[in-house]
Amino acid sequence: MSSIDIPLQSGRFGSTKRRDRWWTQPIFTFLGLSVFIVYATWAAFQGQYYRFGPYLSPFYSPEIFGNPLHSWLGAWPAWWPSWAPISAALLILWAPGGFRLTCYYYRGAYYKAFWADPPACTVGEPRKSYRGERSFPLILQNIHRYFLYLALIFLVILGLDVWRALWFTAPDSGHVQFGIGVGTLVLAINVVLLACYTFGCHSLRHLIGGRVDEISKSSVRRNSYNCVTCLNARHMLFAWTSLFSVMFADLYVRLCAMGIWHDWRII
Ligand code: FES
Numbered sequence: 001m002s003s004i005d006i007p008l009q010s011g012r013f014g015s016t017k018r019r020d021r022w023w024t025q026p027i028f029t030f031l032g033l034s035v036f037i038v039y040a041t042w043a044a045f046q047g048q049y050y051r052f053g054p055y056l057s058p059f060y061s062p063e064i065f066g067n068p069l070h071s072w073l074g075a076w077p078a079w080w081p082s083w084a085p086i087s088a089a090l091l092i093l094w095a096p097g098g099f100r101l102t103c104y105y106y107r108g109a110y111y112k113a114f115w116a117d118p119p120a121c122t123v124g125e126p127r128k129s130y131r132g133e134r135s136f137p138l139i140l141q142n143i144h145r146y147f148l149y150l151a152l153i154f155l156v157i158l159g160l161d162v163w164r165a166l167w168f169t170a171p172d173s174g175h176v177q178f179g180i181g182v183g184t185l186v187l188a189i190n191v192v193l194l195a196c197y198t199f200g201c202h203s204l205r206h207l208i209g210g211r212v213d214e215i216s217k218s219s220v221r222r223n224s225y226n227c228v229t230c231l232n233a234r235h236m237l238f239a240w241t242s243l244f245s246v247m248f249a250d251l252y253v254r255l256c257a258m259g260i261w262h263d264w265r266i267i
Contacts, residue, residue: 011124013116022120029113033106036243040093043250047087049257050250054165055183057250058190062157063088099151100243102144104202105235145203155191155198162188168265180267186252190245197238200231 016022043059050060051067063071065080066088076086100106111117118125133141165184167176198204209215209225216222231238255261 013124013126014119015124016120016122018120018122022123026113026116026119029109032240032243033110033113036247039247039251040097043254044089044093045085045087046254047085047089049254050089052183052253052257052263053169053181054167055181055187055253055256055263056161056164057089057253058158058161058187058194058246059089059093059250060087061154061161062092064091095147095150096154096246099144099147099198100239102141102147103239104144105239107141109236145207148198148201148203148207151198151201155195158187158191158194162191178267179265182264182266183252183256185266186245186249190242190249193238193242193245196231197235197242199228200233200235200238201228202232202235204228205232 040059043057050057051063051070056063056070060066065071065073065076068075071088080086112119116126131138133139162184165187166178166180168179168181169176205225205228208221208228215225252261256263
């Protein structure tokens with residue numbers, strides 16, 4: 001079969017022969033991630049209004065130091081440096097943040113939206129050199145698998161928070177009783193979306209699928225692989241819905257704790 005060599009020409013930044021609106025996806029990605037980064041940074045530095053009744057904001061869970069009644073290690077220790085911000089979120093957010101930052105889907109999205117490298121397929125990019133993810137610093141993206149292990153632990157902790165969000169203390173008698181509030185549903189939906197995102201992880205697919213180039217012969221692992229593959233096909237959908245659900249869950253708890261929103265008890 002004959003072939004023709006067509007020399008690759010790198011056009012100037014933004015040049016392309018594409019006629020579709022290729023720029024919409026990077027723009028929406030840029031706006032969506034920017035909103036989340038700004039909100040999450042602001043919320044993480046607040047250090048207050050993250051608990052309301054049995055609800056705990058997912059940005060602050062697990063609460064390692066904080067309220068002596070609820071946090072894992074009690075009140076903030078006396079040795080805590082006076083210059084360091086006092087916020088339980090800042091102790092833990094590096095783990096879910098690192099998980100998202102190194103996610104294969106987000107990498108493709110923010111390389112385009114923030115670095116424009118390239119802004120979209122077959123669109124001219126601003127740099128001529130390509131070092132890829134095999135050299136420093138992007139080789140560090142390979143720690144995604146270890147962030148996955150942490151994300152699975154966080155999922156269990158957030159699931160326990162949903163369980164706790166089912167138990168309300170009666171203000172008059174002080175008795176703890178079962179109930180469901182809108183906040184319970186907000187936290188529960190958030191965990192479901194986070195689970196769909198985490199269990200659709202590309203690295204998890206590799207971990208449970210089998211060996212290199214070979215699907216495991218175990219039926220349990222094959223079925224698990226099929227489930228993860230099914231979620232992985234919708235990874236972008238769950239990446240975005242879980243990103244906004246975790247932000248909304250924090251906002252909901254925060255506004256209830258500030259007395260701006262009223263939590264409606266369903267049961
Ligand atoms: Fe997206 Fe692992 S590839 S979470």
